[in-house]
Amino acid sequence: MARRKRRYWLMKSEPDVYSIDDLARDKRGEWEGVRNYQARNFMRDEMAIGDLVLFYHSNAKPPGVAGVARVVTEAYPDHHAFDEASNYYDPKSDPEAPRWWMVDVEFVEKLPELVTLDALKAEAQPEGPLEGMLVARRGQRLSIQPVDKAHFARVLRLGGAKTRVR
DNA sequence: GCCAACGTTGGC
């Protein structure tokens, strides 16, 4: 049986909408509302229970990685897409053939230090410890991104996390 | 609030 390679992710959320503090309060949350095919495919096809997630605050001052979460479900249809009253309603998503999927995540920790986008970019320079990290690339809008294990570990270290990668 | 980057839509 083929072993899964990818186990680390970065997921963006606007803290005005849903922050790491909200997840800390809720303990667990639905990652609904992803309306981008590439991001959906990552959730639906590649995420698995137990994967670790860098919780990134976008549209924040400053933007950056604010915490750690863990994937706790397989992907399942995003039912908000079927709800006409929802902001995430999409008439093209059919309950018989859902277009949009989501996972649930649980709170792991809030980082003692926000790892700002500036700090990520500084380390993503050529030869830097985060070279190639997607979130540091100009114009990178994808809201769910795979993260190299070494990069994940480095960001945890920068943030003073208790979480360790194995 | 501006606007660059880029994904999606739809006319052809």
Added chain:
DNA sequence: GCCAACGTTGGC
């Protein structure tokens, strides 16, 4: 199947 127009993301 091309590509211009449009809408959204998200840093600044």
